[in-house]
Amino acid sequence: MQMINKETKKFLNKLLLYILVIFIAFYMLFPFWWAVVSSFKNEAQLQMVPATFLPRDPVTNKIFFDLKNYRSIFNDGTFLRGLLNSTIVATSVTLLALAVGSFSAFALGKLRFKGKNASLYIILAMTMFPQVTVLTGLYAVINALRLPAMASMILSYMLFTLPFTTWVLTSFFKELPVELMQSAQVDGATPFQSFKYILLPLTAPALVTTGLLAFIAAWNEYLFALTFTSIEPSARTIPVAIALFTGAVSRQEPFGEIMAAAVIVTIPIIILVLYFQKRIVAGLTAGAVKG
Template identity: 75%
Template sequence: MRNKGLIEVIKKGLFWLLVIIIFIYLVFPFYWAINSSLKSEAQLQMTPATFVPRDPETYKFAPTLQNYRAVFSNDKFVRGLINSAIVSMLTTLLALAVGSVSAFALGKLRFKGKTLSLYLILAMTMFPQVTVLSGLYAVINHLGIKAIPSMILSYMLFTLPFTTWVMTSFFKSLPNELLQSAQVDGATPFQTFYKILLPLTAPALVTTGLLSFIAAWNEYLFALTFTSIEPTARTVPVAIALFTGEVSRQIPFGEIMAAAVIVTIPLVVLVLIFQKRIVAGLTAGAVKG
């Protein structure tokens, strides 16, 4: 019995040790970004690097907000934040609107080619972005579409298939009796969709919507390409990548870290606000019935 108790204690100890290691591995990059954003240029050049901002001479704790002031005084960065918010929100709304209707049809309605349609949607998520970038850019450039609408349309390539695929599983998990009862009461399929079934998929809408928003908010490759001839439409990842120092070949590391922290805060806030919905959304479609 003692040996069994000792083994259980060792197992729990190893488990919590693994949890702590994973937690540090995940949180440390964000902590280091905050730490670096609170340092001046002289503090960033200190060797060895310090885990908190310290004065190079007295070695006392000395954080500074000069990087944040510099970032918020950068018009290109502020414009990038606004552009990213517009593009991300519109992409998310369009993905949810189109994806939820498609998911309802694929999850609850009967028609030929439904299984093939599902696999085609899944296949669309497997293509790397770079494989369609050049052709898509040529089409958009030929049609003369502005940078922001072109980014929204291109982001739908990877948010819409994901949204449709995930939402389909949630609609499948809803009881068919709801659909049958609505039909008996004279409701059309569309009325059944938006009055009865759609409200029940709120956790799924929040989960897929948040993931779509994060994907559009952080996207860099398409944004860099489509805004190359329209700098005013640059999103915040592109704006951060194009930060320049006060002198030639200087990398403003502190300002980049401050900008990264600012860009990450909205995502953290959204996750904290909708965390219960996210957990419900991630688990509700796992069990059918």
């Protein structure tokens, strides 16, 4: 009887775990599923009551996928220009954050100098400021320097991605055995050569993980992009371009086109995550086990 109770308890625990996992998966995936379904609906399908979980013809109630929204956004020069601008800005921010952050992390993780701990805490403190608190002052500085909108966004995004990148990479450099650097120095390598040829390749998983997070942050950023491109519409990134979509009819909310654009914008992130999946997992678990 006790054995049955234990087996029943074990079964119920597994059942509850599966129910919880299914609920979390549904909670996380349903918004994206709804966006995909809505992107294939025309105006009449979007106004159907009750709403349908698949695109259906309002008359015959048969499943019908309409590609009108996708044709509309790809024929929109503003959307395509925003896609290109976002790619340039996000890629530039990621490369700069990794380049500068890896040098800083190497110095903070492996070199000895006065004020190292204070520098780490200052870097950590910089990540605590919300964007809106520095927006006004930053906009005044950039306006006084007369920087173009694209450069302004790249520099402003670096204020938030660089401290995060440096802090995360520092922990990875600290985990690397100091004997690697010492043996390289015995062979005549300079600190820069030790960093470039020995330590940096070993931190590839960390670089991929932090780089992807920096790319996503720059790709999705809206507040700074809206502010800095207000007087230069040609430099608008994709979040701003989507937010400023206008319908073909006066006072129309182009919900279907917005959903189609959201799906297209999400696809590059999904591709990057799937392509670098193994390195991301290695980067997240590195240093978790010692020995």
